[in-house]
Amino acid sequence: MSKKIAFGVDLGWLSQLEAEGVTWVDEENHPVDPIDALVEMGADSVRLRIFVNPPKDAYWKKREDEICMLGFCDAKSVLEMSKRVKEKGLTLMLDFHYSDHFADPQFQDIPDAWKHDDNEGLKKRVYEHTKEVLTLFTQNDIYPEWVQVGNEINPGLLLPNGSKEKPEVMVSFLNAGYEAVKECCPECQVITHIAGVDKADWVAPFLEIFFTNGGKADIIGFSHYPYWYKMMGGEAAVTEDLQENLTRFSCKYKKPVMIVEVGGPENEEQETYDLLCDTIEAIQNVPDGMGQGVYYWEPEVGKDFVPDQYPLGAAVKVGEKTIRFTKAMTAYKKYNV
Numbered sequence: 001m002s003k004k005i006a007f008g009v010d011l012g013w014l015s016q017l018e019a020e021g022v023t024w025v026d027e028e029n030h031p032v033d034p035i036d037a038l039v040e041m042g043a044d045s046v047r048l049r050i051f052v053n054p055p056k057d058a059y060w061k062k063r064e065d066e067i068c069m070l071g072f073c074d075a076k077s078v079l080e081m082s083k084r085v086k087e088k089g090l091t092l093m094l095d096f097h098y099s100d101h102f103a104d105p106q107f108q109d110i111p112d113a114w115k116h117d118d119n120e121g122l123k124k125r126v127y128e129h130t131k132e133v134l135t136l137f138t139q140n141d142i143y144p145e146w147v148q149v150g151n152e153i154n155p156g157l158l159l160p161n162g163s164k165e166k167p168e169v170m171v172s173f174l175n176a177g178y179e180a181v182k183e184c185c186p187e188c189q190v191i192t193h194i195a196g197v198d199k200a201d202w203v204a205p206f207l208e209i210f211f212t213n214g215g216k217a218d219i220i221g222f223s224h225y226p227y228w229y230k231m232m233g234g235e236a237a238v239t240e241d242l243q244e245n246l247t248r249f250s251c252k253y254k255k256p257v258m259i260v261e262v263g264g265p266e267n268e269e270q271e272t273y274d275l276l277c278d279t280i281e282a283i284q285n286v287p288d289g290m291g292q293g294v295y296y297w298e299p300e301v302g303k304d305f306v307p308d309q310y311p312l313g314a315a316v317k318v319g320e321k322t323i324r325f326t327k328a329m330t331a332y333k334k335y336n337v
Contacts, residue, residue, distance in 0.1 A: 006293030008045035009038050012071040015081050015240040016058050021321050034300045037145040042332025046085045047093040047295050049077050052111035053100050060101040067307040075133045080207035080334050082142050093146040104152040105195050108159040119169050124174045130180035147188050149177035152195040154206050164209050171213045178216040189218040197222030198242045221260035250290045258293040263312035269326040273276050299329050
């Protein structure tokens, strides 16, 4: 029997979708609580992101021709969703983006309120923001099991100051977040999150720089999106490549590993189900029980409900403001026994 892992779902859009009148139904068109529906399909953990000072309408103009829904991801809104998660008996992962909007390999923007700070000032901001948010949570008796310090930080964070080309500065920012987490939630596991696990040349340079320069992390988290690799002209890695890299990085740095983001096309139910099965098995097969979880990113959404038509949810439109989950997430039930 493989070691129990977390079967997680990222639900950062959920609160905003609900506020905009979206509802979820089962196969018989009966209304369902989307979290309850995901639990029924085997999920037992939820991941929620936190921005610093997000736009009040929770939309971000990412590019001239692209608007993104952010979700209600200010600290107070995330606290309310976290209470709901904990009331349902689920574990919780918090994901600090250290930006006013999505942070990823293309965007690691300094929050507007921090833009005039020097490196020492930014380090202090990371520490104080992390501690302030987690103090709010612990005062409300909400204790996350995991906290991400940064999101898909392949190039670094708070660019250009915290670029991986300035390793001492970058690590000082990340370690400041780590220390703040441990002060507020000593038992919480801190995750360092990199995109592109099955492209070793995307992640190996960052990890080498991070750990060589004294980076602190309890777990290494990865994103895994074969769909996006194909869109960029590459080939999706086979399961063996994913397994090999998870094992390689876990063994090299003696750290547990997780897939904190995975997703496949909503209109390819069987293929996405298979992707999720392959990903779960790869995590379960990391030696010595060092594979610790898989999180599907935003399964509760369908492309017709977000302005950028994000295609990798696990739900489809069945009415003007009605969504039904695809079979993809039932992969969790196959393994979460």
